[in-house]
Amino acid sequence: MTKPMVAFRNVDKTFGSYKALDAVSLDVMPGEVLCLIGASGSGKTTLLRSVNQLHPIDEGAIWLDGELLGKRQEGQHLHLLTDREIARQRLATGMVFQRFNLFPHMTALENITEGPVQVQRRRAAEVRDEAMALLERVGLSDKAGNFPSELSGGQQQRVAIARALAMKPKLMLFDEPTSALDPELVGEVLSVMKGLASSGMTMMVVTHELGFAREVADTVVYMDAGRIVEYGPPDQVLSHPREERTKAFISKVIA
Amino acid sequence: MPPRKLAPGFADTRGMPIARRLYWGRWLAAALIVVLIFLLLRAFAQGQIEWAVVAQFFTAPAILKGIVNTVIMAVLAMTLGIILGVIVAVMRLSSNPVLVSVAAGYTWLFRGTPLILQLLLWFNIALVFPVIGFPGIWSGRAVDVMTPFVAALLGLALNQGAYTSEVIRAGIISVDEGQHDAARAIGMSKIHALRRIVLPQAMKVVLPPLGNEFISMIKTTSLASVIQYPEVLHSAENIYYANSRVIELLFVAGLWYLIVVSILTPLQMLLERRFSRGTARRTK
Ligand SMILES: Nc1ncnc2c1ncn2[C@@H]1O[C@H](COP(=O)(O)OP(=O)(O)OP(=O)(O)O)[C@@H](O)[C@H]1O
Numbered sequence: 001m002t003k004p005m006v007a008f009r010n011v012d013k014t015f016g017s018y019k020a021l022d023a024v025s026l027d028v029m030p031g032e033v034l035c036l037i038g039a040s041g042s043g044k045t046t047l048l049r050s051v052n053q054l055h056p057i058d059e060g061a062i063w064l065d066g067e068l069l070g071k072r073q074e075g076q077h078l079h080l081l082t083d084r085e086i087a088r089q090r091l092a093t094g095m096v097f098q099r100f101n102l103f104p105h106m107t108a109l110e111n112i113t114e115g116p117v118q119v120q121r122r123r124a125a126e127v128r129d130e131a132m133a134l135l136e137r138v139g140l141s142d143k144a145g146n147f148p149s150e151l152s153g154g155q156q157q158r159v160a161i162a163r164a165l166a167m168k169p170k171l172m173l174f175d176e177p178t179s180a181l182d183p184e185l186v187g188e189v190l191s192v193m194k195g196l197a198s199s200g201m202t203m204m205v206v207t208h209e210l211g212f213a214r215e216v217a218d219t220v221v222y223m224d225a226g227r228i229v230e231y232g233p234p235d236q237v238l239s240h241p242r243e244e245r246t247k248a249f250i251s252k253v254i255a
Numbered sequence: 256m257p258p259r260k261l262a263p264g265f266a267d268t269r270g271m272p273i274a275r276r277l278y279w280g281r282w283l284a285a286a287l288i289v290v291l292i293f294l295l296l297r298a299f300a301q302g303q304i305e306w307a308v309v310a311q312f313f314t315a316p317a318i319l320k321g322i323v324n325t326v327i328m329a330v331l332a333m334t335l336g337i338i339l340g341v342i343v344a345v346m347r348l349s350s351n352p353v354l355v356s357v358a359a360g361y362t363w364l365f366r367g368t369p370l371i372l373q374l375l376l377w378f379n380i381a382l383v384f385p386v387i388g389f390p391g392i393w394s395g396r397a398v399d400v401m402t403p404f405v406a407a408l409l410g411l412a413l414n415q416g417a418y419t420s421e422v423i424r425a426g427i428i429s430v431d432e433g434q435h436d437a438a439r440a441i442g443m444s445k446i447h448a449l450r451r452i453v454l455p456q457a458m459k460v461v462l463p464p465l466g467n468e469f470i471s472m473i474k475t476t477s478l479a480s481v482i483q484y485p486e487v488l489h490s491a492e493n494i495y496y497a498n499s500r501v502i503e504l505l506f507v508a509g510l511w512y513l514i515v516v517s518i519l520t521p522l523q524m525l526l527e528r529r530f531s532r533g534t535a536r537r538t539k
């Protein structure tokens with residue numbers, strides 16, 4: 001049996017006294033596209049950010065491609081990894097943010113080459129060629145020399161996707177990649193993501209685009225109050241949800 | 256489609272020239288200022304100032320050496336101050352409580368006491384510690400080590416660092432949190448993200464106040480004259496002690512300060528342009 005690309009086991013995360021993640025367990029298989037849906041504040045962002053270790057989890061554990069994240073087990077004890085070791089583990093994931101977070105003082109091309117050159121210490125010329133190919137892939141070859149402030153929201157988000165892909169991640173995390181976009185720009189970003197999904201990338205996508213989830217996802221997860229309430233193929237979760245709150249949420253999003 | 260009917264009474268203004276407007280207030284104010292400047296110049300020209308002496312000492316070797324010393328001290332103290340400022344700002348923003356308190360304590364101490372007092376203390380440190388150095392490695396008599404140059408540099412840089420750290424901290428805070436997340440997400444360590452992503456963006460916010468501080472520093476070096484550092488004001492004083500041309504020599508020093516500051520202002524603008532990369536739509 002193939003091993004999961006990501007495995008969550010009883011993950012807890014509290015902010016102050018608020019439980020943002022409550023005993024979350026989940027497997028994401030290699031090549032799987034998993035869409036996370038749920039009301040605002042249900043913990044979707046928190047779940048993604050804990051895979052990328054942008055904040056530490058309180059209890060439980062996450063494995064990425066078989067490697068325990070953030071900690072090392074020695075005998076009966078866990079040891080916290082250093083900032084540097086965590087930075088190395090982060091290389092296995094790429095993340096795309098709701099508000100793009102492109103580096104404003106760098107051109108589109110420099111945004112993409114920054115990680116491979118500065119972090120992975122790869123040769124600039126070779127990285128540049130790959131970055132140009134990535135820009136081509138997201139349909140922006142003509143924008144290589146433009147700064148983020150000179151790009152539309154949809155174009156910025158596509159550069160952000162290319163920037164994440166440049167690190168050759170095993171897993172891509174998307175946190176509401178289209179919710180900051182004007183409606184007519186959503187399509188161009190979703191189609192890049194569709195292409196990525198069909199190329200076999202493992203993806204965890206937080207989204208309110210139920211049409212995208214239905215078409216592209218292998219699995220849809222519905223979260224509520226830090227827990228996974230519903231899990232299954234899109235048709236089951238979106239069309240025949242078992243729980244009342246899932247039904248209520250879906251009818252609200254579609255309306 | 257039939258032609259749309261537009262409401263009548265709205266003229267077609269295409270091609271009409273725009274008449275020049277007269278700014279009476281501006282002309283009046285400018286005229287007034289010109290008159291004032293003329294009166295002021297006349298007053299000085301007729302006053303008890305020997306302009307020939309000003310001209311004579313303007314390029315005197317002692318004065319030239321003084322202004323060079325002033326610039327050297329300002330540049331060195333500011334450079335050290337900025338390095339210290341960055342380190343202290345980063346310490347202040349770290350999650351390590353020890354570093355945070357050390358940084359806060361440093362800022363408190365050096366901002367809380369007059370600079371001239373700090374300079375005098377450094378210069379007279381031999382009274383407290385006759386011998387200074389690192390045990391077992393190197394040591395020397397404090398009077399030999401703590402020359403006016405060393406004391407002035409130490410005093411000015413440490414003081415500057417305390418102020419600069421707050422400027423830098425403000426710059427770092429002004430950078431969007433998401434920038435940090437994005438830098439971490441491509442695998443940068445905290446320090447790496449700070450150097451490549453956060454600080455370059457903070458520069459935009461930090462440069463105008465830093466320019467201010469540097470200009471201020473040029474003039475603050477004159478305080479080092481109390482501990483015998485031979486900067487330009489000290490040289491001017493030494494000369495007027497001998498020839499009693501007090502006002503003339505103060506004018507010489509003043510002119511030199513103005514010249515140095517005037518050179519710095521366009522330099523600052525160049526730097527600001529360099530660091531505003533990507534912030535505005537480039538219009539060509
Ligand atoms: N840094 C933080 N400090 C305190 N509370 C936080 C923090 N981050 C998230 N929370 C809380 O944790 C809960 C889950 O937040 P999260 O951002 O994961 O929700 P979400 O499902 O992504 O919501 P949305 O759809 O609005 O993005 C929320 O109640 C939020 O207020």
Ligand SMILES: [Mg+2]
Nearest residue numbers: 044045046175
């Ligand atoms: Mg969220």
